[in-house]
Amino acid sequence: MITPARQAGRRCAQPNYAYFSAKADSRRKYWRRWLYSEYEGACRAAGERPYSFSSFCRGLAAWRKESASVETDEWKAAECLITYWSRVGRGVHERFLFVAQLAFSDRTFCCSAPDRRPATWERCCERAYRWLGGVPFVTVYPGSDVADGTIMSLQDFAAHHRTVLYCARPKQARTAARSARPMDAKSRSAVADRVRADIGDGDFADVEELDAAILERAEHYNAQPCGGGPSRNDLFWEQEAAMLLALPFERYGFPEWLRRVAGGDYHVKVHGFRYSVPWGYAGQCVNVRVSGEAVEVWSGGAMIARHARVTEQVGRNTVTDPAHRPPSHAAFAKRMETRFMAMAAPMAKWAAKAMKLVLRQCGKGGMGFRACKEFLDLADAPSGVILDDACRSVLQGEGAFSVDAVRGLIGAGI
Structure with missing residues (x-):
């Protein structure tokens, strides 16, 4: 739990950060104050001098960060596209900013969005794919809690573009321990931060002008040298562009x-x-x-x-x-069709043909046999037009046959 000061060559006893980090991961809400109390009690029992609470917390955070960077792998070229939401502008000009950042080259795509719905994310993500000229192997969705009705939509979108879809990347070692993918050292895009700073409170005539300004600023910062080395664009075109998956031949329909x-x-x-x-x-x-x-x-x-x-x-x-239909329902439907045809047999030629069409429509549309019953009732309706003549007029006409059209002719002849 602690390393005595005489062994560590320090004035205070060195905490065993591996022990305290594992204990913090064991519970969802394990406060640092509780960890420090245990460390302080161990020092008191050993007769050692403890670090202050602030020094203990800084040391624990530094150990976890260093441990996470050593134990986790980095993303490879064309392997991952990280997406998240931000905001740009203020007041009436405030809109959501969609950010898509390649984990390897750090090349970043930005565009404005009216909201953060999953359907909006899909449209913005497809724009990012076409801007990049290909699809990465992994796409990180910026939400962790996805509704049941949205899961199938996201899976369909990912299957169409042949990418693997993950929810939001863990930012802590505690959640990274339960993740099957490496943890990214980057928590935000420098390009997006600069775009937000440049756009600021600018007054734009419409959404198209705002979106064009965002794309122009993002491309400007992607082309600038990064940390004394090549620019994000140069790194992308040299090592990453050729490794992206090909775009689908057909555009996604957004069902x-x-x-x-x-x-x-x-x-x-x-x-x-x-x-x-x-x-x-x-x-x-x-x-x-x-x-x-x-x-x-x-x-x-x-x-x-x-x-x-x-x-x-x-x-x-x-x-x-x-x-x-269940087997019993299918058998009942066949018996009903036989009965209706038997009832229409004594009628004239055109009425029998009309009955066949009504039965065909019932079978295709699944509307039941109510239309058949209504059609047979027209034979008893008082009218100057005979049912057979009305059926012949409708069948020989240009429009599609329907019981309503026959009913209209019989009603007009009253």
């Missing part, structure tokens, strides 16, 4: 990720429409990926359902894949 619970009818609701999942997932939490053309449902890292995205209201706004 929307949602967290949903499948109902008892094995459907999830997305933007007012209901989409089916395999019936075994009823009542479970799933992740929904909404892109421009498709709605995908994911669970456990695997896609369990995919539907064409519906944007216009059709029937009951429900999309059901027949393969997602």
Whole structure:
């Protein structure tokens, strides 16, 4: 716990910093005052003179810093891109500053951002990749606590760019001991600090002018010699640029990720429409990926359902894949189709064709058989237009067939 002063050649007993550092790591909140009390008690029991509390804390901090720098490896070229958020400007001109710093060459990309949402981080990070001309092997996300609905979005973004995504890098030896990656000696970017100082309280006409000024200042400081050696740009182009991963051929689409619970009818609701999942997932939490053309449902890292995205209201706004129904439901649906076709058989030719189209729409859209029942009820509606004639007019028309179009013709003939 201590080294006596006569052995250390000092006036005070030398603390065993390895012991006290390990004890501080053993608990989440182990105050330095408690460590010093234990050190002071050991000195009193040994008849030695202790250091003051401030000297003890400075020595412990210096030992931990030196130990962390010796025991941890440095990042290699093109291996890691550290990202974090800062602020630039003040008052009405204050905006968030996105900073992306290469751990090897220290080349830094900066741009303004309206907020710090994960979706904004993804867009800023893609800009950084294209500015660098490639993708590093590891990208550090500046947040440690990520919501469940955001995890899949970040994983999808990382998989598209073929980078490994980590949350915020530990800055202390206590948290670094539980980390599988090396701890970075840099805690902030000198380029970003100088950019913030230059921008200051400048009055910019719009966001585009502010962003252009940030990029110009960042590029200026990247080109300056660093510590008497080569500039960040020179080090990047000489040793790091060629080792970056190639950019994806297609741009990332930035889909929307949602967290949903499948109902008892094995459907999830997305933007007012209901989409089916395999019936075994009823009542479970799933992740929904909404892109421009498709709605995908994911669970456990695997896609369990995919539907064409519906944007216009059709029937009951429900999309059901027949393969997602339980075996009993599928058998019931087949029996119902047979019954409706048997009820439409006595009708004329065009009405029977219309019934086939209604059944096909029910099977494709999963709207149930309510439309079939409504179609059959039109035969008993008092009107001057016969159901068969109305069906022929709609089927031979230019527009798509629908029960509402038939109902409109019958209602107009009353």
